[in-house]
Amino acid sequence: MARLPFLGRLTSRDYIALVVGGFLVFFETILTFVISFLPKSVIQWFYDRSRNLFHFLVGPPLPKSDEQHITERIRRAEDFQRLCEIFGYEHEEHVVLTKDGYLLGLHRLPAKKGERRSHFGTSTGKPVVYLHHGLLMNSEVWVCLTNPKRSLAFTLVELGFDVWLGNNRGNKYSKKSIYHNPNSTKFWDYSIDDFAWHDIPDSISYILSVTREPSLSYVGFSQGTAQAFAALSIHPPLNEKINVFIALAPAMSPAGLAASVVDSLMKASPTLLFLIFGRKSIMSSVPAWQSLLYPPVFSAAITSSLRWLFNWRSHNISPLQKLAAFPHLYSYASVKSVVHWFQIMRNAKFQMYDDDVQRVMLIRRAPRPSGVTAYAPARFPTRNIVSPIVLLYGDQDSLVDIDVMLHELPKHSVVARRLHGYEHLDIIWGSNIHKDVIPHVVDALRQYCVKPERTESEAKMTNGVSSDYEEYTGTTTPADTISVYDL
Numbered sequence: 001m002a003r004l005p006f007l008g009r010l011t012s013r014d015y016i017a018l019v020v021g022g023f024l025v026f027f028e029t030i031l032t033f034v035i036s037f038l039p040k041s042v043i044q045w046f047y048d049r050s051r052n053l054f055h056f057l058v059g060p061p062l063p064k065s066d067e068q069h070i071t072e073r074i075r076r077a078e079d080f081q082r083l084c085e086i087f088g089y090e091h092e093e094h095v096v097l098t099k100d101g102y103l104l105g106l107h108r109l110p111a112k113k114g115e116r117r118s119h120f121g122t123s124t125g126k127p128v129v130y131l132h133h134g135l136l137m138n139s140e141v142w143v144c145l146t147n148p149k150r151s152l153a154f155t156l157v158e159l160g161f162d163v164w165l166g167n168n169r170g171n172k173y174s175k176k177s178i179y180h181n182p183n184s185t186k187f188w189d190y191s192i193d194d195f196a197w198h199d200i201p202d203s204i205s206y207i208l209s210v211t212r213e214p215s216l217s218y219v220g221f222s223q224g225t226a227q228a229f230a231a232l233s234i235h236p237p238l239n240e241k242i243n244v245f246i247a248l249a250p251a252m253s254p255a256g257l258a259a260s261v262v263d264s265l266m267k268a269s270p271t272l273l274f275l276i277f278g279r280k281s282i283m284s285s286v287p288a289w290q291s292l293l294y295p296p297v298f299s300a301a302i303t304s305s306l307r308w309l310f311n312w313r314s315h316n317i318s319p320l321q322k323l324a325a326f327p328h329l330y331s332y333a334s335v336k337s338v339v340h341w342f343q344i345m346r347n348a349k350f351q352m353y354d355d356d357v358q359r360v361m362l363i364r365r366a367p368r369p370s371g372v373t374a375y376a377p378a379r380f381p382t383r384n385i386v387s388p389i390v391l392l393y394g395d396q397d398s399l400v401d402i403d404v405m406l407h408e409l410p411k412h413s414v415v416a417r418r419l420h421g422y423e424h425l426d427i428i429w430g431s432n433i434h435k436d437v438i439p440h441v442v443d444a445l446r447q448y449c450v451k452p453e454r455t456e457s458e459a460k461m462t463n464g465v466s467s468d469y470e471e472y473t474g475t476t477t478p479a480d481t482i483s484v485y486d487l
Helices: 012-035 040-058 066-076 080-086 152-158 192-211 223-234 260-268 272-277 286-292 295-310 319-328 335-347 357-365 402-408 438-448 467-473
Strands: 092-097 103-109 128-132 162-165 216-221 242-248 389-394 414-419 482-486
Touching (some): 092 192, 103 152, 152 162, 260 272, 260 335, 286 295, 295 319
Parallel strands (some): 216 242, 389 414
């Protein structure tokens, strides 16, 4: 009997996972639909019940400290503006129109705390730094820390940089297009390819036109690094606009997920995600769950999910930081962009999105005596990148295979620094990033940015870390924290 291409590829365990996953997503969809019609009084009732249950199991709440009050304000902040106001920073909002019609929100921190500007949307005369978030995130992840000295964005502003923060199409600040309604499937028909072809280069061109700078420094986190790897590899002129690319928890070709059932199922057929989640945004019910659950319960659910999917223990992120940041963790993203990641993981190649899925399935089933295939998705030519690259990665990060990554990057312009004991999210929210991470970002920026003397006290350097950074944070960097590999 002929074997069906789809059914023959799955094991009994895969079928069980598919059925259970489909049921849970169906249940989630129904629940989200019901919640959307519930009055606030009913939602508040569920919230109060989850709070009472938590205190029954854990104990009654204790009087709040100053840090807990800050945590609560950050957790409740509704947007980027409110987060900046908590710490006394003024921000600017900008909108970029991409060449394919998406409107992207950009946030800017042009001035230090207490520094007033009379003209907005103009050049500051400072070196420009562009920060870009990861998958399922937005620009809020850079400014939702319980201490501003642990925020990379706020630290760079205080050290004299003009800081810009980007957003991907479809997320909280970029959910608009001049061609497609966000309720349509066409709006969500994008992958990493589109971030590389449009979002990153168009955002950078806009920033440079406003600031009148010849180039900027790019700092990406997770998928924000993958988007830059891809964009720099396919846009040679873009390399002239980025004077240094600092990759935090860099992502290029992850080995896979720690949850073996999900990992094997998605690698076998990445497009199963379309069957489970549809062809619009993925996990769009998260805000509804967040409104129903008491914050410590929601935080515990996120922590457990990260441990199950990625084997991240999150020990370097304090409980208060989780309470503050996890409500700002999720933002809308397309199912197609997640399918793209599973295609990359399945083939162990940093490739463009593979639209010809059926053809791939048929070719792989056919006999191949020579081992040669007649079809291969185009790779991003990352060895063509010219901009200097600094990689900061955690040696406990399950999504980073540094050896594979270094093999795919140009050897003449890459520096890799290992962060001992760090996982993925630790690099932006860890308790000691002001000691272990930020000083090396500052050092790299001042080494490569245009006219670094424009930042304060640039010439005063101690052990590779500028002394005004130490004055701002009150810390120094332990010498044995990071290992450096110069290639």
